[in-house]
Amino acid sequence: MTREAIVPLQSYRLARYAAPVPCYICEEENTFDAEFCTHCAAPMALAHQLLAQKLHPKLIAVLGASAVGKTVYLGMLIDMLSRQPTRMQLLARGAFSITLQQTTMAALAHCAFPQKTPNEPDRWNWVHCQVARPGEKTAVDLIVPDMAGDALLQEVDHPHTYPVISSYLRKCVGALVLVDALRLKEGHRDQDYFTMKLMSCLAELEEDPKTGWARRPVAVIFTKSDQCEECQADPAGYAQAHAAGLWQQCQKRFPVHRFFAAGVAGACALRTTRQDGRVFIPLRIEPYGIVEPFEWLYDQLKALGWLNRKRALAKP
Amino acid sequence: MSNSSLETSAQRPGSNGDRPSVVRWTTGVAAAMNLGLGLGLGQPWLAVGGILGLGFVGLRGRSLAAPHAAAKAPAEGPPPRRPRPMVRPPSADPNDLDTLVEEMLAQGRYALLLRPQIAASLSEEQFQRALAALEEDMALVPDGDVFLGPIDDAAEDGRLDETALAEGPGRIVQVQRFFLDRYPVTNAQYAAFVAAGGYEQPALWDPSILPAVLDFVDQTGRPGPRYWRNGTFPPGREDHPVVGVNWYEASAYARWVGKRLPTDAEWVKAASWPVRLSATTRLQRRYPWGDTMDRTKANLWGSGPGDTVPVHHFAGGVSVGGVYQLTGNVWEWMWGNYLPPDGSESTWAAEIGLKSLRGGAFDTYFDNQATCQFQSGDAAVARKPNIGFRLAIGACDVALAWPGADPGVSSAEPCSPEVQP
Numbered sequence: 001m002t003r004e005a006i007v008p009l010q011s012y013r014l015a016r017y018a019a020p021v022p023c024y025i026c027e028e029e030n031t032f033d034a035e036f037c038t039h040c041a042a043p044m045a046l047a048h049q050l051l052a053q054k055l056h057p058k059l060i061a062v063l064g065a066s067a068v069g070k071t072v073y074l075g076m077l078i079d080m081l082s083r084q085p086t087r088m089q090l091l092a093r094g095a096f097s098i099t100l101q102q103t104t105m106a107a108l109a110h111c112a113f114p115q116k117t118p119n120e121p122d123r124w125n126w127v128h129c130q131v132a133r134p135g136e137k138t139a140v141d142l143i144v145p146d147m148a149g150d151a152l153l154q155e156v157d158h159p160h161t162y163p164v165i166s167s168y169l170r171k172c173v174g175a176l177v178l179v180d181a182l183r184l185k186e187g188h189r190d191q192d193y194f195t196m197k198l199m200s201c202l203a204e205l206e207e208d209p210k211t212g213w214a215r216r217p218v219a220v221i222f223t224k225s226d227q228c229e230e231c232q233a234d235p236a237g238y239a240q241a242h243a244a245g246l247w248q249q250c251q252k253r254f255p256v257h258r259f260f261a262a263g264v265a266g267a268c269a270l271r272t273t274r275q276d277g278r279v280f281i282p283l284r285i286e287p288y289g290i291v292e293p294f295e296w297l298y299d300q301l302k303a304l305g306w307l308n309r310k311r312a313l314a315k316p
Numbered sequence: 317m318s319n320s321s322l323e324t325s326a327q328r329p330g331s332n333g334d335r336p337s338v339v340r341w342t343t344g345v346a347a348a349m350n351l352g353l354g355l356g357l358g359q360p361w362l363a364v365g366g367i368l369g370l371g372f373v374g375l376r377g378r379s380l381a382a383p384h385a386a387a388k389a390p391a392e393g394p395p396p397r398r399p400r401p402m403v404r405p406p407s408a409d410p411n412d413l414d415t416l417v418e419e420m421l422a423q424g425r426y427a428l429l430l431r432p433q434i435a436a437s438l439s440e441e442q443f444q445r446a447l448a449a450l451e452e453d454m455a456l457v458p459d460g461d462v463f464l465g466p467i468d469d470a471a472e473d474g475r476l477d478e479t480a481l482a483e484g485p486g487r488i489v490q491v492q493r494f495f496l497d498r499y500p501v502t503n504a505q506y507a508a509f510v511a512a513g514g515y516e517q518p519a520l521w522d523p524s525i526l527p528a529v530l531d532f533v534d535q536t537g538r539p540g541p542r543y544w545r546n547g548t549f550p551p552g553r554e555d556h557p558v559v560g561v562n563w564y565e566a567s568a569y570a571r572w573v574g575k576r577l578p579t580d581a582e583w584v585k586a587a588s589w590p591v592r593l594s595a596t597t598r599l600q601r602r603y604p605w606g607d608t609m610d611r612t613k614a615n616l617w618g619s620g621p622g623d624t625v626p627v628h629h630f631a632g633g634v635s636v637g638g639v640y641q642l643t644g645n646v647w648e649w650m651w652g653n654y655l656p657p658d659g660s661e662s663t664w665a666a667e668i669g670l671k672s673l674r675g676g677a678f679d680t681y682f683d684n685q686a687t688c689q690f691q692s693g694d695a696a697v698a699r700k701p702n703i704g705f706r707l708a709i710g711a712c713d714v715a716l717a718w719p720g721a722d723p724g725v726s727s728a729e730p731c732s733p734e735v736q737p
Binding site for chain 2: 066083084108109113154267269271283284285286288
């Protein structure tokens with residue numbers, strides 16, 4: 001009796017195994033109970049959620065070198081928009097979408113920066129959220145992952161090292177590119193070179209004049225600008241003066257771009273520990289210029305018609 | 317101060333070429349020495365001479381720096397809490413004590429007049445007016461001990477167990493009774509200091525920073541807070557806290573009015589108002605109004621306009637002792653250095669030169685960074701839009717009874733060295 005009851009259930013499970021679930025990022029097939037895509041390591045929770053709710057979220061990239069502040073920026077942005085919806089309202093979809101916000105805020109509240117994002121894609125935090133301006137009747141679904149800077153650099157230098165990155169960037173409709181204003185101020189050119197590589201790679205992923213990056217908005221954000229008054233006063237001028245290569249790339253290949261300055265810590269101190277070496281410690285948290293780039297990107301996406309498209313960009 | 321630096325000062329963009337003269341600087345230095353010696357040696361007439369000399373320098377400075385007098389600020393918005401600094405023509409006779417006293421009272425420099433050595437030379441009426449100004453502007457905080465450090469783990473129903481506190485990184489500090497400004501120093505109050513030539517009086521400044529004072533200018537290159545223009549504050553902001561001033565500017569203003577920056581222990585005591593319940597337990601508030609964050613009571617991120625507000629706003633956040641805006645609006649400079657939290661095997665490279673800040677500001681994001689216990693820090697030369705200050709003075713440093721009635725009793729016992737900043 002008991003055995004008869006079990007057999008049909010197992011058949012049902014086998015049937016689900018037989019029906020593959022495509023990954024939302026790389027569109028490769030996976031079994032229904034896979035936690036991460038076996039091809040690109042993107043979380044399959046996204047695919048299940050989108051299939052169940054028949055949603056077609058837009059993808060936005062947060063790019064930048066290692067330790068530029070991608071995790072802090074993204075975590076702070078989500079928390080600010082969640083807490084005070086006067087400018088934009090953001091609602092997370094799925095518990096996994098709140099992890100980034102939770103870990104970042106927990107660290108900052110105790111005057112520490114969050115741990116470095118690991119290189120393994122299956123350990124990245126992904127955010128799926130609904131965003132709307134006050135007064136807008138329909139919210140827009142967005143997906144934003146917190147990718148590791150080192151992984152981005154490796155993918156740029158050695159393509160296909162991280163399939164999830166190239167797959168994701170192909171489908172992105174806009175990008176927030178972060179640059180360390182403090183390192184530029186100190187005369188280090190690595191930020192300029194790395195961002196040029198990234199922008200060059202981005203432009204070549206999609207060169208179609210109608211649907212490529214020539215028509216997709218890019219917000220270039222100088223992070224840690226709380227320690228760089230010149231950058232706060234005139235981000236575009238700062239880019240021209242301190243990151244000339246990046247500035248040229250933007251002028252020629254990304255017509256829809258704007259420079260911004262942002263900061264999170266009111267002041268920092270340098271601490272040397274046996275375990276971590278020299279690390280910056282935020283002495284207090286005073287977010288500055290966090291929401292403006294995202295607002296601008298959202299408005300540009302809307303103006304260019306990207307938010308009205310029913311489907312994400314097709315895989316080439 | 318060498319002659320060459322004087323010439324540099326006189327040739328600074330935006331300053332008049334004929335000021336400050338060597339005579340003024342020399343007089344200032346001599347007057348400061350007189351005042352110091354007078355106070356140190358207990359010679360009241362030497363100290364009075366010093367005050368007169370400084371007053372003379374101040375009046376001269378103001379007359380020469382007249383174009384950036386703050387009194388020209390428009391009177392928009394709510395009326396200021398205190399009368400604006402009186403603007404009088406320079407006294408023809410610097411030895412006219414009555415005129416000088418009136419001038420100092422109008423400028424809010426009553427604490428200087430109440431110094432025991434100086435109070436003896438005031439008339440009873442002048443003394444009572446200075447005392448009334450002190451009582452109106454400052455709150456008396458009783459003596460006692462206060463716990464400095466994180467209290468999150470030790471708190472239980474609002475009570476702190478001192479045995480548990482002793483195991484943590486904090487410490488208990490004894491504080492003698494003192495007066496603390498009820499409000500942060502406003503633009504209008506600071507304008508009186510700028511108009512009186514405070515930036516040109518070397519006696520008011522830390523000697524180590526004197527060469528840099530030339531760089532403490534506003535948006536138009538004139539001496540003053542960073543965000544002012546043409547030597548005056550933005551219109552309608554006379555009763556906003558002065559911001560864009562660094563620790564040295566705050567200290568110079570404090571010397572000019574005869575007060576000082578509060579110590580961390582004093583500030584925390586005034587804000588958290590600790591009460592000892594038994595030999596081992598105490599109550600110490602997390603916020604000036606209680607233990608629970610209420611964002612309607614402080615100008616923090618998300619609860620205000622995202623900028624400074626007048627010092628009398630958010631009155632619901634007043635402390636037990638009647639001190640306003642201890643939490644929110646602007647961070648406040650403390651006298652002492654920023655002390656990094658202990659307990660980790662680490663060294664702090666930037667700790668030298670970081671001065672302590674407390675209270676949180678209009679853009680402070682986290683509730684736990686706006687508590688009475690939270691300490692932040694910044695470089696002593698930082699001039700930021702969310703850092704201001706308020707001042708304190710030890711109760712033992714002022715005469716609270718007219719010494720003329722009994723010249724033998726000029727003040728209470730001298731301040732204990734442990735609580736001197």
